[in-house]
Amino acid sequence: MSNDATLHSHQQELTHGAVAHDDHGNGHEHHHEDSFISKYVFSMDHKMIAKQFLITGIIWAIIGAGFSVIFRLQLAFPDTAFPWLETILGHWAKGGRITPEAYYALVTMHGTILVFFVLTAGLSGTFSNLLIPLQVGARDMASPFMNMLSYWFFFLASMVMMASLFVQTGPASGGWTAYPPLSALGDASIGSRIGMDLWLTSMALFVVSQLLGGLNYISTILNMRTKGMSMTRMPLPIWSFFFTAVLGVLSFPVLLSGFILLLFDRHAGTSFYLSELFVAGKALSNEGGSAILYQHLFWFLGHPEVYIIILPAMGMVSEVLAVNSRKPIFGYLAMVGSLFAIAILAFLVWAHHMFVTGLNPFLGAFFVLLTLLIAVPSAIKVFNWITTIWKGNIRFTPGALFSIGFVSTFISGGLTGIWLGNSSIDIHLHDTYFVIAHFHIVMGVSAFFGMFAGIYHWFPKMYSRYMNNTLGYIHFWITLVGAYCIFWPMHYEGMAGMPRRYYDYSSWESFKQFVELNKFISIVVVAVFATQLLFVFNFFYSIFKGRKLTTTNPWNATTLEWTTPIHPGHGNWPGEIPEVHRWPYDYSKDGKDFIPQTVPVSPDESKH
Amino acid sequence: MQAMSVQRKKIHPHKYSLWIAMGSISMMFIGFTSAYVVKRAQANWLAFELPHIFWISTAVILVSSGTIQMAVKQFKERNMRRYKQLITITALLGVVFAACQCFGFAQMSNHGLPLSGPVSASFIYVIVGVHMLHVLGGVVALLIMFARAYRTRVRVYSPVPIEVASLYWHFVDALWIYLLIFLSIAR
Ligand code: HEM
Ligand SMILES: [Cu+2]
Numbered sequence: 001m002s003n004d005a006t007l008h009s010h011q012q013e014l015t016h017g018a019v020a021h022d023d024h025g026n027g028h029e030h031h032h033e034d035s036f037i038s039k040y041v042f043s044m045d046h047k048m049i050a051k052q053f054l055i056t057g058i059i060w061a062i063i064g065a066g067f068s069v070i071f072r073l074q075l076a077f078p079d080t081a082f083p084w085l086e087t088i089l090g091h092w093a094k095g096g097r098i099t100p101e102a103y104y105a106l107v108t109m110h111g112t113i114l115v116f117f118v119l120t121a122g123l124s125g126t127f128s129n130l131l132i133p134l135q136v137g138a139r140d141m142a143s144p145f146m147n148m149l150s151y152w153f154f155f156l157a158s159m160v161m162m163a164s165l166f167v168q169t170g171p172a173s174g175g176w177t178a179y180p181p182l183s184a185l186g187d188a189s190i191g192s193r194i195g196m197d198l199w200l201t202s203m204a205l206f207v208v209s210q211l212l213g214g215l216n217y218i219s220t221i222l223n224m225r226t227k228g229m230s231m232t233r234m235p236l237p238i239w240s241f242f243f244t245a246v247l248g249v250l251s252f253p254v255l256l257s258g259f260i261l262l263l264f265d266r267h268a269g270t271s272f273y274l275s276e277l278f279v280a281g282k283a284l285s286n287e288g289g290s291a292i293l294y295q296h297l298f299w300f301l302g303h304p305e306v307y308i309i310i311l312p313a314m315g316m317v318s319e320v321l322a323v324n325s326r327k328p329i330f331g332y333l334a335m336v337g338s339l340f341a342i343a344i345l346a347f348l349v350w351a352h353h354m355f356v357t358g359l360n361p362f363l364g365a366f367f368v369l370l371t372l373l374i375a376v377p378s379a380i381k382v383f384n385w386i387t388t389i390w391k392g393n394i395r396f397t398p399g400a401l402f403s404i405g406f407v408s409t410f411i412s413g414g415l416t417g418i419w420l421g422n423s424s425i426d427i428h429l430h431d432t433y434f435v436i437a438h439f440h441i442v443m444g445v446s447a448f449f450g451m452f453a454g455i456y457h458w459f460p461k462m463y464s465r466y467m468n469n470t471l472g473y474i475h476f477w478i479t480l481v482g483a484y485c486i487f488w489p490m491h492y493e494g495m496a497g498m499p500r501r502y503y504d505y506s507s508w509e510s511f512k513q514f515v516e517l518n519k520f521i522s523i524v525v526v527a528v529f530a531t532q533l534l535f536v537f538n539f540f541y542s543i544f545k546g547r548k549l550t551t552t553n554p555w556n557a558t559t560l561e562w563t564t565p566i567h568p569g570h571g572n573w574p575g576e577i578p579e580v581h582r583w584p585y586d587y588s589k590d591g592k593d594f595i596p597q598t599v600p601v602s603p604d605e606s607k608h
Numbered sequence: 609m610q611a612m613s614v615q616r617k618k619i620h621p622h623k624y625s626l627w628i629a630m631g632s633i634s635m636m637f638i639g640f641t642s643a644y645v646v647k648r649a650q651a652n653w654l655a656f657e658l659p660h661i662f663w664i665s666t667a668v669i670l671v672s673s674g675t676i677q678m679a680v681k682q683f684k685e686r687n688m689r690r691y692k693q694l695i696t697i698t699a700l701l702g703v704v705f706a707a708c709q710c711f712g713f714a715q716m717s718n719h720g721l722p723l724s725g726p727v728s729a730s731f732i733y734v735i736v737g738v739h740m741l742h743v744l745g746g747v748v749a750l751l752i753m754f755a756r757a758y759r760t761r762v763r764v765y766s767p768v769p770i771e772v773a774s775l776y777w778h779f780v781d782a783l784w785i786y787l788l789i790f791l792s793i794a795r
Contacts, residue, residue: 142621211632219624249628253636257738261643264734269724272647272731288652288727293643300639 042152044144045570049151050130051462054455056158057122058536064113067106069529074098076522078504092170100503104173105191107501109165111176112199116206117161119309119447121154124248127312127454128217128241130462134561135235137226137578139571142219146212153209157202164198172199175501177298180273180291184265187279197266200259207252207259214245214252221245226560228580232336233597235559235584236329239336240315243343244308251304251347258297265289292357299350306443307346310410311339313450314381317403320453321385323557324400325392326593328585331384338377345374355423356430364423371421378414382407393588397555398472399457405480406449412484413442416491431501434494437487445483452476455539460554464566465546471538475531482528489517558596559584620768623775630779633742637783640735641790647727648794654726655795658788659715662736665708666788669743672701673781676774683770692757695750695770698777702747709740732791739787742780749773 043049070089073082074097081096092102129147133140141147164171173191174182182188183196221242225234261272265286273294274286322329329335351359351367359367385407394400416438420426429435452475459467498511505511505518553562560580564572578598586595590606647653679694713733716722721729753773 142625146625211629215625215628215632218628219621223619223621223624249632250635253632254639257636257639257643260734260738261640264723264730268730270730270734271724271727272643288650290647290650293646296646297639297643 042148044140044148046129046133046140046144046147047462047568047570047572049147050126052151053121053125053129053154054462056155057118057126058539060113060117060122060158062533062536064110064118065529065532067110067113069525070098071103071106071110072522072525074103074503075505076519078506101170101173101190103503104175104189104501105170105195108173108175108191109161109171112161112172112203114444115176115305115309116203117154117158119443119451120248120305121206121209123447123451123454124241124244124308124312125151125154125213126451127237127316127458128213128245130458131235131237131561132217132220132241133224134461134564134568134572135238135559135584136221136224137229137560137580138220138224139573139577141216142224143216147216150209150213150216153205153212157205157209160198160202160205164195164202167194167198169193169195171195177295177302178262179298180262180265180294181277184262184273185277185279185284186266200263200266204256204259207256210248210252214249217241217245218249226577226580232333233580233583236318236332236335237312237315239339240311240318243339244311247304247308247311247343247346251301251308254297255301258294258301261297262294292354295354295357296350299353300347302353303350304346306439307342309443309447310450311342313406313447313454314339316454316457317406317450318385318388319559320399320403320457321388321407322585322587323457323555324395324397324403325389326395326587327388327392328587328589329384330387330390331380332583332585334380335384338380341377342374345370345377349374352421352423352426355426361423368421368423372418375414375418375421378410382411382414397456398467398469398476399453401473401476402449402453402456405476406446406453408480409441409446409449409483412488413438413440413446417442428497429494431499432494433490433498433500436500437490437494440487440490441483445487449479452479452535457555458561459539459542459546460549461561461564461568463543463546464549465542466549466554467542467546468538471534475535475538478531479528482524482531485524486521486528489521493517553596556594558586558594560597563596563598622768622772626772626775630776633779634783637735637739637787640731640738641787641794644731644735644790645794647731652726654728656719656721656728657795658732658791659712661708661712661715662788665705665712666784668701668705668708669781669784672698672705673778675701676777680767680770680774684767688757691770692754695754695757699747699750699754702743702750706740706744706747709736712736728795735787735791739780739784742783746773746777746780749776 039045040048043052070085073085078097082093083096085093085098086096089098089102092099092105098106129141132138161171169190171191172178172183172195173189174196178196178199182192184192186193186196221234221238225231261270264270265272265274271286271289273291274284274289275291277284277286318329318335349367349371351364352371355364355367385403389404416434420429420435420438456467456472459465493511493514496510496514498505498514506515549566552564552566555562560578563578565574580597581600582595582597584597586597587593589595675694676698679691679698682688682691682694713736716729716732717725723730723733750773753770756769
């Protein structure tokens with residue numbers, strides 16, 4: 001048990017005014033070396049847990065994106081054999097062409113991995129852990145132990161999902177949304193067998209991990225802020241992590257209940273989702289179930305989930321933009337208010353994923369209205385980001401570039417959301433490449449940009465070194481241009497009616513026109529993927545060989561994390577936790593470049 | 609060390625986390641019961657009466673809420689013997705509750721309503737079953753408290769753990785009342 005964890009229990013006892021014998025035996029010994037295991041493996045230090053989430057996320061990102069490269073090759077060159085595919089995939093790519101089953105498995109795993117393991121756990125897991133205690137001024141999370149459990153549940157979920165890739169019948173392959181009946185009937189496809197069970201097990205573990213993490217984030221933000229850190233003095237990333245955690249804690253359990261019913265349908269002969277089905281010419285006995293019921297339960301999580309992914313990115317981008325344009329964030333309260341509005345609305349729009357399920361059009365109209373309402377807080381945020389950098393003294397660090405890129409892709413992808421939000425248009429566009437284009441730009445690319453911005457910006461805090469800037473610029477420009485080249489053309493394919501999740505379009509007369517376009521997209525995919533590997537190289541190289549940090553506050557930022565030592569120990573501040581006297585965005589004020597949050601307000605200072 | 613104690617604290621973080629966890633658990637059951645409502649509105653819904661033993665289990669869990677409340681009081685007055693008795697009784701009542709629920713399941717399946725039967729019955733098994741697991745989780749927590757109370761080397765004076773346990777216990781109790789009312793009305 002590490003010294004600092006005992007600090008915690010000790011402190012709790014102190015606050016209750018009772019004298020306690022220490023639970024852990026060594027609580028009065030102030031500094032003792034952590035063992036390798038307690039420092040790097042079963043660590044309870046939020047900073048180490050953040051790194052664990054990040055590196056696990058990076059590994060998953062390489063796998064998940066690698067899958068997309070493989071299935072994009074199939075889409076671009078449906079008639080070409082790639083013998084190396086057979087080498088790595090074996091019978092899944094007989095003769096160098098992936099089989100339809102492999103294609104569906106790859107698409108499904110790509111979605112699951114990127115949405116849940118990379119952009120949920122890897123993104124908010126990393127930065128909520130790293131930044132919440134550092135920016136609110138706390139020694140650690142409310143419960144460091146639960147925090148550690150949160151990572152290890154994620155790790156278990158990862159292991160189970162990883163194992164599912166290697167079972168003989170393959171991983172789940174009915175899409176990342178796991179709709180029944182494909183997901184409910186073991187005989188429906190080979191991916192519906194053990195792969196599906198492992199998928200459900202893994203996701204259940206994942207939900208537990210998210211709940212443990214979310215509980216901690218919320219109670220840390222509400223309870224553990226340092227003196228002077230009122231809610232309205234919190235940096236915007238903290239607000240975004242807060243709403244993210246609230247969304248997760250309230251919506252993941254609903255997903256879990258949906259999964260529990262699914263498990264019963266799979267293994268206990270119940271008929272929650274199944275009705276009047278024929279498999280291989282045989283009628284099943286299941287009666288009275290409704291597959292749409294699952295969709296309601298899934299999207300009640302599914303829609304908040306997309307905001308769970310994007311809100312942390314929004315928060316970090318706000319921070320990075322303000323710091324690097326040396327200007328206060330424009331409209332702090334409007335930023336918080338719009339995060340709040342998005343969080344509320346996120347629970348009220350799920351049926352926009354179900355316009356074509358036979359949803360009552362009258363009910364659909366309400367969902368159209370509520371969906372379109374989300375555009376309002378989204379637009380407020382975009383406006384505020386632009387006005388924040390407007391006439392700013394911008395430092396184009398890689399973090400700043402990725403933040404600006406985020407704003408760009410969030411606009412492009414958000415606008416197509418307004419198309420899809422109109423049920424009458426969606427009836428045509430649903431399940432086409434238009435939807436793929438929409439959510440990859442607004443969620444996939446934007447969230448990755450937010451994550452990259454966060455990594456470049458806070459890397460010095462994590463590893464006390466900088467990442468290489470030149471590689472960062474190359475990474476940014478190729479990724480930005482590449483992402484648009486990949487996803488922009490998909491809008492046209494979608495408008496022409498090209499459906500998603502098809503194995504081979506070349507046999508359709510109406511989609512033959514896109515053969516060359518698909519080739520173009522796939523080639524760009526390969527280039528962009530290679531560039532991400534460059535980033536991964538930069539990341540790991542810089543951990544060991546990057547330029548060393550010589551100052552505690554490399555970006556001249558105002559927030560508390562930069563008041564910790566270059567190598568912060570467990571507990572973050574060696575002495576007292578600093579007291580906070582002002583909001584976090586006093587940049588270019590009264591002739592000063594920046595005023596840290598810890599500086600008391602002087603009487604002759606102007607009001608912001 | 610000193611800096612730690614200046615950190616502001618209004619409500620103990622563990623209790624806080626429990627409140628949030630209760631919100632989370634509630635959402636899970638809201639998920640179940642809304643699925644139930646949606647399904648019920650569709651064709652072929654078979655209505656039936658809940659097993660009568662559920663009323664007995666209700667009485668059991670209500671009494672157990674009382675005993676755990678008394679346990680908190682005894683703990684604060686440091687009557688450790690009474691405290692240990694009371695948490696034992698509470699845990700036992702929790703087990704009796706679970707047994708009653710299982711008995712109810714047996715009754716249902718004897719009356720032609722097995723788990724794989726009509727959806728309305730399947731829902732009862734799943735909802736009541738998942739709730740029962742939450743009660744058993746509380747029993748496990750009480751067993752841990754019990755073991756702690758017997759340790760002689762380390763003495764626990766903080767009332768927070770037992771307060772957290774009792775809050776959770778009242779919560780699963782209230783959750784059951786909600787489910788019972790819901791399932792009786794929305795048949
Ligand atoms: C102005 C805001 C937005 C509106 C009005 C909107 C609307 C929609 C609609 C109506 C669909 C369903 C399309 C269909 O399946 O036919 C959709 C799909 C989707 N949206 Fe958005 N959206 C918005 C922003 C976002 C954001 C910010 C994200 C994520 C960060 C996001 C992620 C997704 C995802 C992942 C899907 C597809 C899920 C799937 O079917 O696999 N959207 N959006
Ligand atoms: Cu949505």
